[in-house]
Amino acid sequence: MFDLSLPDFDLPTLEAGWVWLAGAGPGDPGLLSLNALNGLRQADVIVYDALVDERILKFARDDAEIIYAGKRGGKPSPKQSSISIKLVELAKSGKRVLRLKGGDPFVFGRGGEEALSLVDAGVPFRIIPGITAGVGGLAYAGIPSTHRGINQAVTFLTGHDQNGVAPDQLDWDALAKGSPVIVMYMAMKHISLITQKLMNGGRSGSEPVAVICNATQQNQHVLETTLGSCAQDIATSGLKxxxxxxxxxxxxxxEQLNWIEPALARTSQGTKLEEGSD
Structure with a gap:
């Protein structure tokens, strides 16, 4: 077991009546920042999202209150307004509150909405960035977000709006023509419509596409396909x-940079060897 004691330098103090909005990263607990870990070890109450790996919660104090506030599409979920009200109530009662969100709280994480609610209520807060899945997930799949000679720009977008439909306020023709790399969050539900819009805007149906499920976790799965085949391949793969x-x-x-699968294979083989060492 490795030592996870915090280093000997000044880290911020989570004070009573404060809320820290922290990003937990894309999944792998090792991608948690020191500031987020620091908050976990001080918080009286931790309010966490659906995509936070529960192993991360083991860093919390034994007496900390853990509150689940996850929202998953198509399933009963707390309303965003209720979560914001809860954060305010907890802080006003003198609690030290850590709001733990998957990825980065300000990248399709609605952290801005929660922070504005705290501002309106006069609750002091700190923002702790996290590694967003659109960067960390690609890295764990062996796909650079940018690469010299291929792209000098990258676009991040969400595949559905606040009403759960494909965002119609986006200029899909401009995206298709102007962004050499497009990284999409929450796009599987409307992938057929999205890929068609991109091809209608001029993208080739043969352009490479990767779908990264459960990014950075041990059950990560990467489907390599093309823009024209993407929707059908997702449907037949059973990926969720x-x-x-x-x-x-x-x-x-x-093809050259896929480092994680060999690393996992070595870990698995090492475990088998250790189990058979008797």
Missing amino acids: PPAIVVVGHVVSLR
């Missing part, structure tokens, strides 16, 4: 959200 979809020629680099 959460997933990140990346469109662009950076996907082709995965």
Whole structure:
């Protein structure tokens, strides 16, 4: 067991009546920041999202109150307004509150909405960034977000709006023509419509696409496909959200840069050898 004691330098103090909005990263507990870990070890109450790996919660104090506030599409979920009200109530009661969100709280995480609710209520807060799945998930799949000679820009977008439908306020033609790499969150539900819009905007049906499910976790699965075949391949694969979809020629680099699967294979083989050592 490795030592997870915090280093000997000043880290911020989570004070009574404060809320820290912290990103837990895309899944792998090792991607948690020191500031987020620091908050976990001080908080009286931790309010966490559906995509936070529960192993991360083991860093909390034994007497901390743990409150689940996860929202999953198509399932009964707390309303965003209720979560914001709860954070205010907890802080006003003098609790030290850690709001733990998957990925980064300000990247499709509605952290801005929660922070504004705290501002309106006069509750002091701190933002702790996290590694977002659109960066960390690609890295764990062996796909660079940017690569010299392939792209000098990348676009992050959500595959559905607040009403659960494909966002119609996006200029899909401009995205298709102007962004060499497109990274999509929450896009599986409307992937057929989205891929068609991109191809209608001029993208080739043969352009590489990767679908990364359960990014950075041990059950991560990556489907490599093309823009034209993406929707059908997802349907026949049986893959389910959460997933990140990346469109662009950076996907082709995965053939050389896929480091995680060999690493997991070595770990698995080492475990088998250890089990058979008797």
